[in-house]
Amino acid sequence: MTPADLADVIVSVVREAVADGVIDVTVPATVPVERPKNPEHGDYATPAALQLAKAARRPPREIAELLAERLRKDPGVASVDVAGPGFLNFRLASEALGELARAVVRAGDAYGRAARRKDRRVNVEFVSANPTGPVTLASTRWAAVGDALARVFDAAGYDVGTEYYVNDAGVQVQRFGASVLAAAKGEPTPDDGYHGAYVAEIAAKVLADNPGLLEGDEAAALAVATRDGLAQMLAEITSTLAGFGVHYDVWKSERSLHDAGDLTAAVADLRAHGHVYDAEGAVFLRTTDFGDDKDRALVKSDGQPTYFCGDAAYYRDKRRRGFDKVVMLLGADHHGYIGRLRALAACYGDDPAETLDVIIGQLVTLSRGGEPVKMSKRAGNFLTLADLVDVVGVDAARYSLVRSSLDSSLDLDLDLIARQAPENPVFYVQYAHTRVCGVLRNAAQLGIATGDGASAPDGVDVSLLSHPREVDLLRALGELPTVVAAAASLRAPHRVARYLEELAGTYHRFYDACRVLPQGDEEPTPLTGARLLLVEATKVVLANGLRMLGVSAPERM
Structure with missing residues (x-):
């Protein structure tokens, strides 16, 4: 019996109690079922009675007692105790708990995944760095976390669209084009331009593709250097991210919004909602109506749209494409954007709590032997995704960047995350998977x-899985769906990583305490088959969890 199965049993009992007139409440669609922090309290626990008590107008413990009386009749439940103010603590019958291993193996890749809900369309935008340089180390963190979050959303049943917003309009693009043209001419980089060997590399390619570039009009040469330089840089960004396992559904051009008239349409739309006003020749959005610290300009007095106007058009574009929730991962220097973006959503008539999530991540630094790693030779003044991957590989980089909350700054010790040792978290989890695969081989x-296959587990006697370490492992395997749901709800994919580390430790303790395979001339027993099914189930869960993080599950190391 999985936690989801137990939740269904509890809901069914509530429904019966309502039908019998014992309590008068609205039957919930589901109830939370969790593993107690203290194993002595049972296999699972639920606060369902506390949640129903207010509507029932009765004490929580009284609701808990009447539910417990009915739940004890279920053959899969060995015991139900009422604890504290009204918690229900369950111990499952050994066969019911063991059935979880069979259920996991049967589900295979689908285990941990929720049914798809069409009313939960979410757009996840991440990285979206200016296409004026390589993917930086800071953006690498957003790449790892954003992609993992999208995978977790997908596993939790959301209809997910991933997106990279290409800032191919504005001042930074102009400065980049000027830097490329200066490099092509062999001139110094402009004071406000872009430095680094990569600019010279791009300039050389632009010249090779356009032999007469420097012989014509200066403005025309600048346009070509900008256009071709951006194309090269975007191609490199695309390739770098793909090599990191990150693929987007949409690469959205900012310039395309300008060309399609979306910025003008956004201003008109916001004006129709009554939040736009004109002052001193400029156009403003009254975002202070919704908690922003000041009103934001949409169009400057010279008639040019502001960057915020582009934000307004882009948010409108996402919502018009049918996304119920817009999720944006932004860097630490964008903290001030939260208020203005939430106010923008409200100006469109949306409830920002329902339609917008702005997630701010903290910085990441690299160290080795306690010393900070110096800047990239190619990039000039910053470290890049490629620098990190070259040293530790994709799996170690992705896992290490995902396993910590975005709320905290992160210092990665390159020596540690490249080491194949138990103190390296990614190795610890991947080693557990290879150990499982070794047993099965x-x-x-x-x-x-x-137990490999849909029908093979049928003959296994799962009631034999009663050793304390077997029970611990079964409980841990049952947690994946709950962990995935929480990671999606809290926008916290690091919860999946921490769960996998706990599961790996639980498996190692099981393996050390419970001999799985016969030795010498011993014949396999029914317990052998039951334990192998448990090992197979562990393989499924480790692989599924690693896949949600975009990390491989190797069979040999």
């Missing part, structure tokens, strides 16, 4: 069925 060599 050895079983296959001995001709022992491993």
Whole structure:
């Protein structure tokens, strides 16, 4: 019995109690079922009675007692105790708990994934760095976390669209084009331009593709250097992110919004909602009506749209494409954007609490031997995604960047995350998966069925899985769906990583305490088959969890 199965049983009992007139409440669609922090309290617990008590106008413990009386009749439940103000603590019958291993193996890749809901369309925009240089180390964190968050949303049943906003309009693009043209001419980089060997590389390619570039009109040369330089840089960004396992559904051009008249349409739309006013020749959005610290200009007095006007058009574009929720991952220097973006959503008539999430991440630094790692030779004044991957590889980089909350700054010790040792979290989890695969390979060599396949687990006696370490592992395996739901709800994919680390430790303790395969001339027993099914289930959960983080699950290391 999985936690979801137990939740269904509890809901069914509530429904029966309502039908019998014992309590008068609205039957919930589901109830929370969690693993107690203290194993002595049972296999699972629920606060369902506390949540129903207010509507029932009765004490929580009284509701808990009447539910417990009915739940004790379920054959999968060994005992139900009422604890504290009204918590229900469950111990499952050994066979019911063991059935979880069978359920996991049968579900395979689908285990931990919720049914798709069409009313939960979410757009996740992340990285979206200016296409004027390589992907920086800071953006690498957003790449790892943003992609993992999108994967977690997908596993939690959301209809997900991933997006990169290409800032190919504005002052930074002009400065980049001027820097490329200066490099092509062999002139010094403009004071406000872009430095680094990569600019010279781009300039050389632009010249090779346009032999007569420097012989014509200066303005025309600048336009070509800007256009071709951006194309090269965007191609490199795309390739770099793809090599990091990050693929976007949409690469949205800021310039395309300008060309399509979306900025003008956004201003008109906001004006129709009554939040736009004109002052001193400029156009403003009255964002202070919704908590912003000042009103924001949409159009400057010279008639040019502001960057915020582009934000307004882009938010409108996402909502018009049918996304119920817009999620944006931004860097630490964008903290001031939260208020203005929430106010913008409200100006469109949306409830920002329902339609917009702005997630701010903290900075990441690299160290080695306690000393900070110096800047990239190619980029000039910053470290890049490629620099990190070259040293530690994709898996170690992604896992290390995802496993900590975005709320905290992160210092990655390159020596640690490249080391194949238990103190390295990614190695610890991946090693658990390889250890599981090794056991299953050895079983296959001995001709022992491993439970691999939809029908193979049927003959296994799962009631034999009663050793404390087996029970611990079963409980841990049952947590994946709950962890995924919480990670999606809290926008916290690091919860999946921390869960996998706990699961790996639980498996290692099980393996050390419970001999799985027969030794010498021993014959396999029913317990052998049950434990192999448990090992197979562990393989499924480790692989599924790592996949949600965009990290591989190797079978050998």
